[in-house]
Amino acid sequence: KAGVTQTPRYLIKTRGQQVTLSCSPISGHRSVSWYQQTPGQGLQFLFEYFSETQRNKGNFPGRFSGRQFSNSRSEMNVSTLELGDSALYLCASSSSRDGTYEQYFGPGTRLTVT
Amino acid sequence: AQSVTQLDSQVPVFEEAPVELRCNYSSSVSVYLFWYVQYPNQGLQLLLKYLSGSTLVKGINGFEAEFNKSQTSFHLRKPSVHISDTAEYFCAVRSGGYQKVTFGTGTKLQVIP
Numbered sequence: 650k651a652g653v654t655q656t657p658r659y660l661i662k663t664r665g666q667q668v669t670l671s672c673s674p675i676s677g678h679r680s681v682s683w684y685q686q687t688p689g690q691g692l693q694f695l696f697e698y699f700s701e702t703q704r705n706k707g708n709f710p711g712r713f714s715g716r717q718f719s720n721s722r723s724e725m726n727v728s729t730l731e732l733g734d735s736a737l738y739l740c741a742s743s744s745s746r747d748g749t750y751e752q753y754f755g756p757g758t759r760l761t762v763t
Numbered sequence: 764a765q766s767v768t769q770l771d772s773q774v775p776v777f778e779e780a781p782v783e784l785r786c787n788y789s790s791s792v793s794v795y796l797f798w799y800v801q802y803p804n805q806g807l808q809l810l811l812k813y814l815s816g817s818t819l820v821k822g823i824n825g826f827e828a829e830f831n832k833s834q835t836s837f838h839l840r841k842p843s844v845h846i847s848d849t850a851e852y853f854c855a856v857r858s859g860g861y862q863k864v865t866f867g868t869g870t871k872l873q874v875i876p
Contacts, residue, residue: 692866705863754806
């Protein structure tokens with residue numbers, strides 16, 4: 650079974666621009682969560698989608714948004730990029746069927762804002 | 764609200780020595796607990812999880828953890844570490860299936876040859 654894939658793996662953007670990151674979950678997984686990882690703040694929860702609906706949301710400004718498609722693939726968008734948005738963005742998928750609540754992580758997208 | 768505290772940001776240990784990485788959690792309801800490992804430039808990989816039942820949980824790569832409800836702890840242990848265990852380890856808690864997962868700040872394990 651293929652793992653969680655994230656594209657692109659690396660991205661360099663300029664302040665003020667916007668960016669869209671993509672995540673394809675493991676086949677059959679309907680839950681997708683996004684995290685921001687930085688050396689100073691650690692792993693911060695952004696949001697979780699389940700069956701195209703946002704189920705949980707972290708404490709991030711409205712510049713951070715996401716969506717999930719009918720095939721469970723998810724995208725997150727960051728508008729008006731700031732230098733502080735430079736981070737590793739991780740996506741994780743999980744299945745609600747097996748009751749383990751275990752999350753499977755992708756390799757991440759490294760975003761650098763200059 | 765749930766929270767996780769990993770008391771040690773870095774733990775150096777000699778190869779073949781035992782190690783314990785500490786994790787304490789806070790939650791007003793029953794919890795599900797996890798330990799993940801992250802190798803450089805990679806995503807997180809699940810080491811082990813506690814959902815219910817036996818309080819001693821065995822995971823991959825020889826790691827184990829013990830759930831202690833009275834002390835609200837879920838410490839990770841390995842009796843003999845290898846160089847390949849050098850990585851960052853994250854403790855995480857989830858209060859119910861539909862709740863978000865909260866991660867600790869991570870502990871960097873450095874295995875010294």
